Amino acid sequence: MIEARNLTKRYGDTTAVDDVTFTVPAGTVTGFLGPNGAGKSTTMRMIVGLDRASAGSVTVNGAHYTHHLSPLREVGALLDAKAVHPGRSARSHLRALAASHRIPVRRVDEVIDMTGLSSVAHKRVRGFSLGMGQRLGIAAALLGDPHTLILDEPVNGLDPEGVTWVRTLVRQLAAEGRTVLLSSHLMSEMAQTADQLLVIGRGRILAQGPVQDVVDSATQAVVKVRSPQAAELAARLDVVGADVGRPQGDVLDVRGASTEDVGALAARHGIVLHELRLHRASLEEAYLTLTGSAVEYRAQTLEAAR
Numbered sequence: 001m002i003e004a005r006n007l008t009k010r011y012g013d014t015t016a017v018d019d020v021t022f023t024v025p026a027g028t029v030t031g032f033l034g035p036n037g038a039g040k041s042t043t044m045r046m047i048v049g050l051d052r053a054s055a056g057s058v059t060v061n062g063a064h065y066t067h068h069l070s071p072l073r074e075v076g077a078l079l080d081a082k083a084v085h086p087g088r089s090a091r092s093h094l095r096a097l098a099a100s101h102r103i104p105v106r107r108v109d110e111v112i113d114m115t116g117l118s119s120v121a122h123k124r125v126r127g128f129s130l131g132m133g134q135r136l137g138i139a140a141a142l143l144g145d146p147h148t149l150i151l152d153e154p155v156n157g158l159d160p161e162g163v164t165w166v167r168t169l170v171r172q173l174a175a176e177g178r179t180v181l182l183s184s185h186l187m188s189e190m191a192q193t194a195d196q197l198l199v200i201g202r203g204r205i206l207a208q209g210p211v212q213d214v215v216d217s218a219t220q221a222v223v224k225v226r227s228p229q230a231a232e233l234a235a236r237l238d239v240v241g242a243d244v245g246r247p248q249g250d251v252l253d254v255r256g257a258s259t260e261d262v263g264a265l266a267a268r269h270g271i272v273l274h275e276l277r278l279h280r281a282s283l284e285e286a287y288l289t290l291t292g293s294a295v296e297y298r299a300q301t302l303e304a305a306r
Helices: 042-047 090-100 105-114 131-144 160-175 189-195 211-218 230-239 259-268 281-291
Strands: 001-013 012-023 028-035 055-058 075-078 148-152 177-184 196-201 205-208 222-226 251-255 273-280
Touching: 001 042, 001 196, 012 055, 012 075, 012 205, 028 042, 028 160, 028 189, 042 055, 042 148, 042 177, 042 205, 055 131, 075 131, 075 281, 090 105, 090 131, 105 131, 131 148, 131 160, 131 211, 160 177, 189 281, 196 211, 196 281, 205 211, 205 281, 211 281, 222 230, 222 259, 230 251, 259 273
Parallel strands: 028 177, 028 196, 075 148, 148 177
Antiparallel strands: 001 012, 001 055, 196 205, 222 251, 222 273
16 A cells, blocks of 8 residues: 655756645556646655655555555566666576575576567667666565566556566456556546546646546436437427437437436337437546646647647
């Protein structure tokens, strides 16, 4: 379990993380989301003792990271896959880490096999592709068989097989009762992987909780209706107080009424329906709604730039 209480980090006049409090529970995959510059990396660095908090505290499995006698056995972290001496082989890098914690060499071979690096284990890291570097970073995080995993953009550079492998891996680790904190900008992947979400913007927590709860709190479900009598149905719905969007041909978007309500009203008035379904917003739509005012680096469209 990871617990942060009033965690704050300032760099001069800039507050990167602003009085955040959260819990990442064991046995779940928690997705850590936020725009570039939101404070995600700074928060992760404070969790593993690479940055010192200006105020507040954060603990892993009940203790500050620096107080654990064997940190690699408690916390496995992938924060920067490039943080490896380029002249070392993958196996040599992992053996050096293992020696620092008296981890048996057989565990090195296990994580090499687990991450699919067997064929390149003796090659120098400088020749690794981005995806191979990510796999090596994950291998290092798994080396101590830790209770807690912190992975920053672990699928960056991986092919579809690799992305599926990471998803399966973290789900298995969580099923074993471990704590997994996972950062990614791939909303579709996070929607398939995470149980819980922690959304941060401009250093503050914007939302946290189960994935669907976060999506529902940020967006409103829409009932999609298709009918050859769309105009009449819209008028009937308006009378009962539903919010009906302007008809698009024979299609209506209805808010403030359930599918059961719409179906029953249509039946009472003899209105034919060709389609009636509930549309829930995607995680990406909810994320953009939550972080819309917290984006620090905002690009323009080509039309706006012109």
